[in-house]
Amino acid sequence: MELGIGMFGDLAFDQTTGKYRNAGVKIREILEQVKLMDEVGIDVFAMGEHHREDYAVSSPEMVLAAAASITKNIKLASGVTVLSSSEPVKVYEDFATLDLISDGRAEIFVGRGSFIESFPLYGYSLNDYEALFDEKLELLLKINTEENVSWFGKLRAPMQNQTVYPRAKNDGKLPIWRAVGGTPQSVLSAAQLGMPLVVAIIGGMPIQFKNLIEFYKQEYRKAGHDESAMQIAIHSHTFVSDEKDVVDGYFHNYKSQMDRIGSSRGWAPYTKSQYEGGRGKDGALFIGNANEVADKINYMKEIFGITRFIGHMDVGDPANDVMMKSIELFGEKVASQVK
Template identity: 80%
Template structure:
């Protein structure tokens, strides 16, 4: 099974100044962290896309391109590309460029977008939320299948035997994953198309998602796709430290970011009880020492038949030195127990 680390580029708020941390400093720290991931043998790095003041990265493609020049083996993926508000031709071109620079290590992870700031920012109507994704995914898959593209939809101008360059290294084809938050319709779409699935599990209990993953497997095979090519991943909040005080103190970082996001979604303030419950054996937070985190990953690996686990590791913008130690532990002690 592949082990990966995902990030959103969270920026901590300075309570004394009321300003968020410098985005450039954060981006440079992320590149240092990806370089370490590569050195300790992490399989995948996934960079998210956000268009808010409390996140540093709105263009994961640019950061991944920078990461491709300082790494040798790690796969470089979006986490996710909000495809509904993106241009599929440009998405393919950007990731094919990263793929060429990195000698075949680029992947695209597409999603409808749980954060919707990009829709009004880029001039899209939220009432077209579902149709935009379906149309643009069909176009992206068409581009990925061949350099000469003819395609027609309702919300974007048609393409008539037009060419898209550069092409990716593997006969022009990039790995394209679909990320879902638990909607059966999204799972069915991925299964029918035969696309790899990533399920975001950030709350509740992971085992609650087993029927959804079983549904994907059932529909994937029903659609005639090969079981040997099936790929399933989960993406969950993760942090590793051998120091109990670091884990205890991390609650403040975690709460700060969850409350910022929750303020716009009507969530109640995040509590220590939720944090401790999430960290329990059955909870969805993979936060603890290396043994605890590895044990939880192994449990979901066996239950779901996972081929990949992505640990989302920078929530609330913990300090760079603590992040580096978490990455090192994930790539050594946790990895040894999982592999």
């Protein structure tokens, strides 16, 4: 059972200045936080990709490369690489380079992403939303297993006996996970391809995802893949503090981000009752003291049989000292109870 921490690089909005917090300061804080994760024994760090004013990181590869130089053991993953609007050759080259810098610690989580800003930014049509991802995933997986690539698709120029360098440390192969939000077709595709699965569970009740994860296991076996190699992770909003007033106060950070995203999606304002409900045993928020968070992760292990849990820990941009304490507790107290 591996424990990881994920981040998107959320930037708090200052009502006084009318501006978001400085992205450079935030990125330097993230690096300080990843260094601490490595020191307290966290297994994985996953950095997200966004192309918006309220997030600091549009290029996870750059942040992960910087993190590689100040860490020794922690695995470094994208969380996620928005593959539909990325170039598979460049994705492989960037992460193979990261893998060599970090001596074999790079991973890629590929997904469609929950925002669409990257499509017009990079000149892609949303009409090709599904086809782009499927075609680019096919190419990325081929590059990952073959040094000499010949490939033909409909939305990208073909490759004819072309090589992609540098190659990753493990015979050129990088761990590539499929990140999904709950779509059965995405889960089926991951299972048939034998890809490790990351399920984002950020609302409602986690138990509602049990049938989906069982479906993945069933189709993975049916496709003839080695069951002992099966890996399943969940990725959920997480925050740890043994001080009740800090947990209560974190509601304001969380609400600010939920309301900011929700304003463009037609969501009602986020409430304290939603926060407390999500923190309960059956809710999707892993927010509370170390014992509460550990118990909840163990419950997920029991109902899903997960091999990895990623706690998404910077929603609403908590202060750096608060984040550092949350990371310390996650690595030292939560991990000991889960492992």
